[in-house]
Amino acid sequence: MSSYDIFLFDADGTLYDYDKSEADALKAVFNFCGFNYSENVRKKYREINSTVWQSYEKGDISKTALQTLRFDKLFKDIGVDFDSNLFNEKYLYELGKGTHLIDGAEEICKEIYSFNKKIYIVTNGILATQKSRMENSLIKQYISGAFVSEHIGFQKPHISYFDYVFEHIPKVSKDRILIIGDSLSADIAGGNNAGIDSCWLNLSKTTNQTNIAPTFEISSLYELRQFLK
Ligand SMILES: [Mg+2]
Structure with a gap:
């Protein structure tokens, strides 16, 4: 695994x-x-x-x-x-005041953090909203940084967005990096463009009707535990 x-x-x-x-x-x-x-x-x-x-x-x-x-x-x-x-x-x-988390988000971030692994947020969202929400959120303590497209000038799935991210995180081989997201067109296509493994969070278990292929597919964040060991 x-x-x-x-x-x-x-x-x-x-x-x-x-x-x-x-x-x-x-x-x-x-x-x-x-x-x-x-x-x-x-x-x-x-x-x-x-x-x-x-x-x-x-x-x-x-x-x-x-x-x-x-x-x-x-x-x-x-x-x-x-x-x-x-x-x-x-x-x-x-x-920006809305900090409702997806089921398992707090637990899984805590576990990843406890394994001494790094978590970064990669988002196309709006800068002010993302900042405010992160500041108010329960998972803030586990997150090493956030990359908001509005600040970078490129968005997912653009390769330039990911080039910027790779320049600003610890230098590791690309096969040590996993992107997790609910959007095939932004997150999974982005991971594919960037040459890293991707994990599609498909909470509603819908059928993938695109030709964008994730490396992994999960229907709950708890399933990310398999990537920790
Ligand atoms: Mg999303």
Whole structure:
């Protein structure tokens, strides 16, 4: 069985329960603005957000455009009139407070740390949100560093993103590094581009309908224990 010295974890949907934090943040800002919030709003937002993130990952739109575009589209869809920029600002602030973890995240980070192995966060998320969330999080003590695409100027799965990461972590052979993430297009494709092993966290056990092949597939973070020995 393979073992690794450095674990590169994606943040949203891998260590952090983004769905829960997203719902909390949306609800809080909708309430603050005096708009009706419902499960339907959340569902619509998720569809729109996922589409604009895909455009961003393909390099079609900027991070700044992404942030307001998703609320422009949502407000148009639900017939609300509000400044998307301002809404986004409040939303990011609320999102930064959301530190819900994926089941097993705290335990597995603690175990990796206790084996004297290193954990880094590799994320395409938004800098301010990621920083605030990490500062407030239970896993902070186990993490050696975080690489936020917005700071680096490239995002996963771009090879330049990973070149930057490799320059800023301890020098080890690439076969000692594992990337773990829930996104085939960002995390697993990124690992493949970078020439490191990858582990797809497939919590909902969906079928991989892409031609992006992970080295490993798990449906629970606890399964990462196999890579420690
Ligand atoms: Mg993710």
